[in-house]
Amino acid sequence: MRSIWKGSITFGLVNVPVKLYSATEDHDVSLHQVHDEDGGRIRYERHCEICGEKVAYEHIDKAYDDGEHTVILTKHDISSLPEERSKEIDVVEFVPTDQIDPLMFDRSYYLEPDSKSTKSYVLLRRTLEATERTAIVQFALRSKTRLAALRVRDDVLVLQTLLWDDEVREAAFPSLDADVRIQKRELDMAGQLVASFESDFDPSKFTDEYQQQLRTLIQAKIEQGDTVDTDATFGKTEDDDGDGEVIDLMEALKRSVESTRKKTTTESKTKSKKGA
Numbered sequence: 001m002r003s004i005w006k007g008s009i010t011f012g013l014v015n016v017p018v019k020l021y022s023a024t025e026d027h028d029v030s031l032h033q034v035h036d037e038d039g040g041r042i043r044y045e046r047h048c049e050i051c052g053e054k055v056a057y058e059h060i061d062k063a064y065d066d067g068e069h070t071v072i073l074t075k076h077d078i079s080s081l082p083e084e085r086s087k088e089i090d091v092v093e094f095v096p097t098d099q100i101d102p103l104m105f106d107r108s109y110y111l112e113p114d115s116k117s118t119k120s121y122v123l124l125r126r127t128l129e130a131t132e133r134t135a136i137v138q139f140a141l142r143s144k145t146r147l148a149a150l151r152v153r154d155d156v157l158v159l160q161t162l163l164w165d166d167e168v169r170e171a172a173f174p175s176l177d178a179d180v181r182i183q184k185r186e187l188d189m190a191g192q193l194v195a196s197f198e199s200d201f202d203p204s205k206f207t208d209e210y211q212q213q214l215r216t217l218i219q220a221k222i223e224q225g226d227t228v229d230t231d232a233t234f235g236k237t238e239d240d241d242g243d244g245e246v247i248d249l250m251e252a253l254k255r256s257v258e259s260t261r262k263k264t265t266t267e268s269k270t271k272s273k274k275g276a
Helices: 075-079 119-131 184-196 209-223 230-234 249-275
Strands: 005-011 014-022 062-065 070-073 088-096 105-113 133-141 144-153 156-162
Touching: 005 133, 014 119, 014 249, 088 144, 119 133, 119 144, 119 156
Parallel strands: 005 088
Antiparallel strands: 005 014, 014 105, 062 070, 088 133, 105 156, 133 144, 144 156
């Protein structure tokens, strides 16, 4: 695997250098479009609507249109945003794992230690396991600020990006408001049906039958000689691993706890004064 991002997990004054890897991959057969008459590949080109010229990716910027005005955002504009430049995965809180609705999960990533010493990485991993909590973190990746859940899978820290609260739709269906009566014998029968299907989940038992059938079809066409010459019809197309500053882990933990206690005490005194 190849890392797609480097940074550090930070909680309090503890710093955990890590590399980020995609934890999943797409197994679908890659297909493209061709002309049905001669098999020539259909390509999509980027043309400017003003000058009509074909535009290369390096000359393409992004823009926002509110219906009246168009705001052009250059690559420099995007890169100048504070969150875009950040290389930190900032732990904001530790929550009970069962409080995170699976509906909010988006993409999954593995985190590998990016330091000669893995002590801080192992400490964070064991802390999550011992407390049975999930860390809620924020970080920037690919021009977006992300909310994510940091948890343990086997011996590896896993980062699962979360949808923002306003990205999850409410399930407001009038049909569910109707008063439905379920009889006990119906519930018992349904329970028996569930019991007949009970099992331990093993993802290796399941396969993508459509993709298997598609691969079989493609192989059969190849064996029958039902192919065209790729070059003739499609045409041809044109880490820094250094360790960061190392600080004493125990000292960082002590200072983080003291800082949190002072902040809590200050907030408590402020509330008391206001109450008085």
